[in-house]
Amino acid sequence: MSPRASWDAALDLGASPDDRLVFRGEQPASVGTSVPLPTDLPPALLAALARTGIASLWAHQAEAIALARTGHHIGITSGTASGKTLAYTVPVLDTLLRERHARVLYLSPTKALAQDQARRLHALGLGRALRVALVDGDTDTAARRRARSEANFVLTNPDMVHIGICPHHQRWDEWLAGLAAIVIDEAHVYRGVFGSHVAHVIRRLRRCAALYGASPQLLLASATVGNPQEAFSALTGVDVTIVDDDGAPSPGRDVALWNPTLLDEATGRRASRLHEAVLLVAQLVLDGQRVICFAPGRQLVELILRGVRDELSRRAPVLAERVEPYRAGYPPEVRRQLERRLAGGDLRAVITTNALELGIDIGDLDCAVVVGFPGSVAALRQEWGRAGRRQRGLGVLVLGDDALDQWFARNPQALLERPVEAIALDPHNPEIRIAHLACAAAEAAVSPRDESILGVHLAEDVEAMVELNPNDFTLTPAGLIWTGPDDPASRVSLRSSSAEVVTIVDAESGRVLGDVEQDRAPRSVHPGAVHLNLGERYLVSSLNLTEGTALVEPFRGDWFTVPRSDSSVALDAPVAEDWLGNWRCHLGEAEVATRVTGFQRRRTDDLSVIDSRTLDLPERRYRSAALWITRPPTSDEPTLGGLHAIEHLLAAALPLVVPCDAGDIAGLSTVLHPDTTAATIVLHETRPGGAGIVRAAFPALTRLAWAARSIVAGCPCEAGCPACIQSFACPSLNEPLDKQQALVLLAELVPRPSR
Secondary structure, X not given: OOHHHHHHHHHHOOOXXXXXXXXXXXXXXXXXXXXXXXXXXXXXXXXXXXXXXXXXEEHHHHHHHHHHHOOOOEEEEOOOOOOHHHHHHHHHHHHHHHOOOOEEEEEOOOHHHHHHHHHHHHHOOOHHHXXXXXXXXXXXXXXXXXXXXXXXXXXXXXXXXHHHHHHHOOOOHHHHHOEEEEEEOOHXXXXXXXXXXXXXXXXXXXXXXXXXXXXXXEEEEEOOOOOHHHHHHHHHOOOOEEEOXXXXXXXXXXXXXXXXXXXXXXXXEEOOHHHHHHHHHHHHHHOOOOEEEEOOOHHHHHHHHHHHHHHHHHHOHHHHOOEEEEOOOOOHHHHHHHHHHXXXXXXXXXXXXXXXXXXXXXXXXXXXXXXXXXXOHHHHHHHHOOOOOOOOEEEEEEOOOOHHHHHHHHOHHHHHOOOOOOOOOOOOOHHHHHHHHHHHHHHOOEOHHHHHHHOOOHHHHHHHHHHHOHHHEEEEOOEEEEOOOOOHHHHOOOOOOOOOEEEEEEOOOOXXXXXXEOOOHHHHOOOOOEEEEOOEEEEEEEEEOOOOEEEEEEOOOOEEEEEEEEEEEEEOOOOEEEEEOOEEEEEEEEEEEEEEEEEEEEEOOOOOEEEEEEOOOOOEEEEEEEEEEEEOOOOOOOOHHHHHHHHHHHHHHHHHOOOOOOOOEEEEEEOOOOOOOOEEEEEEEOOOOOOOHHHHHHHHHHHHHHHHHHHHHOOOOOOOOOOOOOOOOOOOOOOOOOHHHHHHHHHHHOOOOOO
16 A cells, blocks of 8 residues: 555545645655765764664765864754754764764753654764763753763753853863864754743853863754754854755655635634544544644643544544653653653654654654644644655644634645745843843853853943842952852743743642743633643632642533733834835834733633633733834724734734744734824734844835735635634734724735736
C-alpha cells in the first residue's frame, strides 16, 4: 500500500457530501546533494560518525562546517529533518578533540530538546573525549558541580544561563575561560518578548566569558525564517553568516486544508474545529497511522484528547489508551515518560501544544494535524514537518471559523505559496534592556567597555536605572554595581512580563496539576473558570494572586467559560506618523489598564450562551508599544460598531504581516479618544515594553489594511460572522460590531483599485 492510500480513507471523509476538504495537494520529493566528509577531521570523530552510519554530508552541511571551522559565526536555516544538528556538531566536536581545554555550551529552548541532544551525543561513543552534562532546573547541586569540573559539553537552556550561570560565573570561571562555542538550537523560537530577553542573556553570557579571556563562536540552527541575517545578529549581538541552501533529500508530503461544515449561512457558524480534528485523528489512528496533532493552547489539547479517546473507545477500545497529551505545565517525569513512549512507538497519537514543534526525536510519525493556523507559515511548516521525516507524510490544517482561517479556506494558494515571515524581536525594549543591565551590574561592574557586548547606551541607561531604584545601585570607579538586597535575575522572567506563576492545586487531593503565568491567571483560572488537565475537567473554586494559588475541584458539567474584560489605553506622543488613505497612523507607546470583569458560560455542543457572571479581580497596568489610526472629523462620524469591526480585522490579518501568537496583541476602539480627540483604533502589545511586533507592522500598514479588507469583502455573510469581524478572543464579547460600516471605512483606508 502506498503512503497516500493509507490516509485516503480519512481524507475521503471530507470530500463529500459537504466538501470539508477544500484543498489537497502535494509537496514533491527532492533528491539531496551529497559531498564527502572532510578528510582532515580527527580520526576519532570520523570513526564516531561511521559508527552512527554517517559516511558523507549534504551540501549545506558541508558549507556550514567549512565556515565554522574557519571561525565564522554561522546560522543554518534549512528545512525539517535536513541534518542541521550534524552541521554544528561536527565543527564543535572537531574543536573539543583538538583542544583539551575547550568547552562548548548548547542552548535549547526546552529541556526535552536538550535531553534528546544529549542522547545523540552519547551515541557517538567518544568516551572521555566528549564529556556531556545536562544542566537545567531539574539538575541538583552536586550534578552542577560535576558539570563545571568535568564536562566539556554542557547542554542547558536560556533560563539556566540567566539565573544559574551568569549570576554565579565565579563558580564557572575555569569552564568559561575555555568556552570556545555557543550553539543556539531552534533559533527561530527566540522571537517576541522571549527572544528579546534571550538576546540579552546571550550578551551577558558573552560578557561573562570575556571576563575570563574567552570569545566564543556563535553557531545557530533554525527552521527557515524570512530575515535570518537581521534576526540572528539582533539575537546574538554579532555578525552572523547565513547558510540557507538545503541540500538534503525530502520524501515529499501530501497537504490538505480541512474546513468544518457550514451550519448557518446567516451567521457564518461552522461545526467545531475541535470536533473535526477529533474525527480526523481518530480515523487516521484506526487506519494504522501514527499521528501528531497540534492544538493552540492547553485547554484545546485536553478537549481534543478527550474526544479522540471517547471516539476510539467506541470503535477500537484497545487504541484509546495509546493516545496521550503533551504540553508545558506537566511535571518533568510525566513529560519524559511521554517522550519515551512516543519515540518507542507505543503511542499511536499525541495531542500537543507547540511544545513538540521543535526538533526532538519523537520517532517516525506519519501524519501531522494542525488545528487552526498557528500564527505563521514558518510554524505551520515546522509542525507539518514533524511527520513524514523518513518517508512520505501527510500534513493537514483544520481551519477554524475565525477571519484569517476562513480567508485561507477561500484562498488556499495564498497560504501555501506565502514566503516565510520575518522574525520580530526587540533587544532595545527599554524594560527588558534595563532589567538585564541590572543583572549584568550584579555579575560585574558595568562600564563603558561593556557597551559593545551588552548593546546598551550606558549613560542614558545607568541614569534610568539609578532613578528607578536609587538604593539598588552604586557608581564606583570600576563602573556601576548592583548593591540591592537580592539577585536581580530572580526578578526577571524570560517568558512573561511577570516572574511569578500561579500554582493550580486539586483542592480534594492537594495534588499540584500545573501552573499558569500570574499575568494570565485572571483570564484562565478565575473563580468559576473551567480548567482542563490531562483530559480531566476541573472547576476553579478560588484564585489567590497574593499567594499564587488557584484551587480547583473535579467538574462534570457540559459547559466551558469565556472571560470578559474592560481596558483603557492612554497614548503617548507618537514617535512616527504616516498616512493610510485619508486616515492618520501613529506609532508610539501606551499605558494600558485592564481588568477581567466577568465571564460567560457556554455549552460545549453548540457554543450557545448559558449565562453571564461578574467578577471582582484586581486591575493590571503596564506600558507597551502601540500603533493607532485616527479618522479626521467629518460630518458623518463613524459608529463604534464599524471601528470595532476594523480593529478585529486588523488584528486578524496581523499574522500575514508579522508573526505573532494569540494573546500577543490586544485592541481598543472608540469614537472619541481623549488623547487624539478623534475616532481612533488602537492595536497594542500585551507584554510590558512590547516585542517589536507593532514596530514591524507599522511600515506594512497598507498591506495590513488590504488584507483586512479582503477578509471582510470576501465573506458571504450579511451582518458579520466569526469568518470576518467576530473574534472569539474579544474581551467585550463582540459587542457592538457593524460589518457594513466597516466596509465603508475600509474604503477610506485603501480605496478600491480602478479596473
